[in-house]
Amino acid sequence: AGAAVCFCALVPPQANMSFTALPRNKKVALTTLGVVTAGGAGLALMLHQSVKASDLELHPPNYPWSHAGPLSSLDHASIRRGYQVYKQVCSACHSMEYLAFRNLVGVSHTEAEVKAIAEEVEVVDGPDESGEMFTRPGKLSDYFPKPYPNPESARVANNGALPPDLSYIINARHGGEDYVFSLLTGYCEPPAGVTVREGLYYNPYFPGQAIGMAPPIYNEILEYDDGTPATMSQVAKDVCTFLRWASEPEHDQRKRMGLKLLMGSAILVPLMYYMKRHRWSVLKSRKIAYRPPK
Known part of the structure; x- marks a missing residue:
């Protein structure tokens, strides 16, 4: 215990000084040093990752798809x-x-066209009354x-x-x-x-x-x-x-619903602002005083 006390006594008082107790110029210097060190380490890691032999594949460019816009539908x-x-x-x-074949109806083909496409496929179905599997032409419900x-x-x-x-x-x-x-x-x-x-x-x-x-x-x-x-x-x-x-x-339905939401918000937001600014503010700032009973 005595040795421990002697050791603590030999520690200079600057070693116990916290960061908040440092002078302003030292704080700025240490902060700048930390930011530069972290930035340099991050840049070195990024450069290392960019030249790794296992990451030589190209990133695809951004093509101007006709359906990429916020209000654009699929072709x-x-x-x-x-x-x-x-x-x-x-x-x-x-x-x-x-x-399934039925998913094409109304999107890219008519119902008659999809039925003709599905019937070209032989689907294994069953079992029948005798317990045997059989093949049949495809239907709209088939995948x-x-x-x-x-x-x-x-x-x-x-x-x-x-x-x-x-x-x-x-x-x-x-x-x-x-x-x-x-x-x-x-x-x-x-x-x-x-x-x-x-x-x-x-x-x-x-x-x-x-x-x-x-x-x-x-x-x-x-x-x-x-x-x-x-x-x-x-x-x-x-x-x-x-x-x-x-x-x-x-895809198209999601954007259609988003457009409807924006149109509804264009009407609702000004109405809510008017109610808050010109109606509710009067009630909110009103002072009610109660008279004590005589």
Whole structure:
């Protein structure tokens, strides 16, 4: 105990001085030093992250989508063409198990057209009265058919890669339709010094730059029913618009409700201001005095 007392006595009084007790110039100097140190450390970390070999993929640019505005609706003609792209190109490997044929009615196709599309699909149903499964033509209530019966067979058919479901791919990927558009149109030869394993393809927008999906689209890969030229950019734009609608079917309704809310607020807010400023303020500032009983 005596040794402890002697040690405390040897500690200079400046060591116990708090930050608030320091002179003003020292406070400013220490604060500036802390800010510069923290800023330098943050900048060094950002530079380190930006040059890491594992983060060489490009970030997709921001494209001027027609539905990107706060009051802009989806291009339903583009949704129709995008469904045609999915049906003829993407559905060979990718599923959309959360989308039913009935969802297309009134959006991109008429009810008669969707019924004809659904009837082209053979659906396994049952069991029947004898306990056997049977096949029947598709109906509006059926969901889009899957290209593979299970994930294992999908991996076997794609060299170990599992094609993702496209129902919510726009919301599931950072960058949304910008990322998907850049991915579809961004295939190129690897730069000097970069080697890609056999069976993979170089795409700077894909994390890791090596993707198992071969370039899926090119110029004139299909012929649109409405006669639109099927260039690579047009095909990518249409399928991205279709996938945006699939990920967010309430897109147009949400913006319509927002517009109605703004119009209602434009009427309600001035009315509330008038009531508060000219009606309630009089009652709020009124003084009531009670006379004591005699």
